[in-house]
Amino acid sequence: MTDARAGAVPPVDGPPRQSPPAGAARSAGASLLARLGRIHHLGLVAALLLLAAVGLVTTPETFATSSNLVSILALASTIGVITVGMTFVIIGGGIDLSVGAIMALASVWATTLATQSYGPLVMAVCAILVGTGAGLVNGLLIAYGRLVPFIATLAMLVAARGLAQRMSDRKTQLVRPENDAIVELSTTRVLGLPLLVYVFALVVVAGWLVLNRTTFGRRTYAVGGNPEAARLAGIDVRRHTVLLYALSGLCCGIAAIIIMARTTTGSSTHGDLYELDAIAAVIIGGTLLTGGRGTIAGSILGLLIFTVITDLFILNGLNTSDQLIAKGLIIVAAVLLQRRGLEPRT
Numbered sequence: 540m541t542d543a544r545a546g547a548v549p550p551v552d553g554p555p556r557q558s559p560p561a562g563a564a565r566s567a568g569a570s571l572l573a574r575l576g577r578i579h580h581l582g583l584v585a586a587l588l589l590l591a592a593v594g595l596v597t598t599p600e601t602f603a604t605s606s607n608l609v610s611i612l613a614l615a616s617t618i619g620v621i622t623v624g625m626t627f628v629i630i631g632g633g634i635d636l637s638v639g640a641i642m643a644l645a646s647v648w649a650t651t652l653a654t655q656s657y658g659p660l661v662m663a664v665c666a667i668l669v670g671t672g673a674g675l676v677n678g679l680l681i682a683y684g685r686l687v688p689f690i691a692t693l694a695m696l697v698a699a700r701g702l703a704q705r706m707s708d709r710k711t712q713l714v715r716p717e718n719d720a721i722v723e724l725s726t727t728r729v730l731g732l733p734l735l736v737y738v739f740a741l742v743v744v745a746g747w748l749v750l751n752r753t754t755f756g757r758r759t760y761a762v763g764g765n766p767e768a769a770r771l772a773g774i775d776v777r778r779h780t781v782l783l784y785a786l787s788g789l790c791c792g793i794a795a796i797i798i799m800a801r802t803t804t805g806s807s808t809h810g811d812l813y814e815l816d817a818i819a820a821v822i823i824g825g826t827l828l829t830g831g832r833g834t835i836a837g838s839i840l841g842l843l844i845f846t847v848i849t850d851l852f853i854l855n856g857l858n859t860s861d862q863l864i865a866k867g868l869i870i871v872a873a874v875l876l877q878r879r880g881l882e883p884r885t
Contacts, residue, residue, distance in 0.1 A: 583840035590847045598854040615846040616739035617797045618816045623746040624790030625817040626838040631783045632763035632830030633688040637695035638791050638817055639810030644699040645669040645795035650712040650805030659720035667792035674788015678781030703807035712805040724800035735797045747835040763830025820845055822873045
């Protein structure tokens with residue numbers, strides 16, 4: 540007698556197939572992203588080597604000299620510290636247009652006569668506090684004031700630059716001789732490199748460790764990838780956003796110390812268009828403008844590419860305006876490549 544109950548007769552093709560666990564799918568996706576990231580980094584290294592070859596061909600007598608290589612690293616150090624903070628902000632789904640202006644404000648505040656009278660340590664602490672405080676204001680406006688990051692940081696760009704001009708009376712403020720400890724970051728060399736390069740390296744290492752080895756880093760990826768899912772998972776998205784912009788401001792304060800060491804000045808003109816270079820380096824490094832994906836290593840490689848391009852323009856006597864045009868084209872190309880890579884294939 541045949542049993543007519545549903546499901547009593549097994550299918551002829553064997554037991555039903557089971558879909559892979561969700562954890563396995565996530566693991567496979569993460570592995571794919573890691574492989575793509577490595578490929579992208581190799582591409583950046585290849586581009587850097589190609590630029591070095593161009594330098595050796597066009598200016599063989601100056602490009603490969605130790606003084607020029609140290610100059611490249613010194614220039615990269617100032618923007619590089621800012622780039623580390625920018626990487627966190629963009630991975631977290633935001634953007635910061637005010638980094639150059641905040642750095643200028645921190646340098647001006649730290650070089651006022653009142654601040655300099657307390658010595659180099661107070662100058663350094665002042666620069667860091669001013670940078671962090673301005674970043675904190677950005678974060679509060681975005682997270683709790685619900686302003687769009689573009690608008691909030693654009694307003695900070697204008698306000699910080701204006702305040703720096705007001706404080707300095709549009710004059711360049713010199714680091715006084717008794718505060719030469721600041722200047723020694725640029726003049727003192729260890730193994731042929733200025734101390735400020737080591738400061739930059741420490742910031743990069745610290746940024747990499749925080750992004751890849753801490754809960755803060757994992758939450759940054761989560762907030763940038765899907766803020767609503769991050770909120771449902773128990774992450775305080777607004778508080779984390781505030782911390783990201785405060786971190787960016789902290790990096791601006793450290794960059795202000797480096798620019799004071801390099802130029803022996805504090806000026807409201809410092810950091811002009813640094814936001815362009817920092818954002819470009821992060822994008823070229825593979826960080827998505829929409830957030831949720833990116834690496835410190837990629838951003839630093841992107842920064843080195845931009846710095847070498849600037850150096851090649853200077854060595855070959857090309858116009859500054861041509862540099863800006865080239866950088867703009869590179870940014871557009873990088874964003875178009877990102878969008879092409881994200882489009883579903885049919």
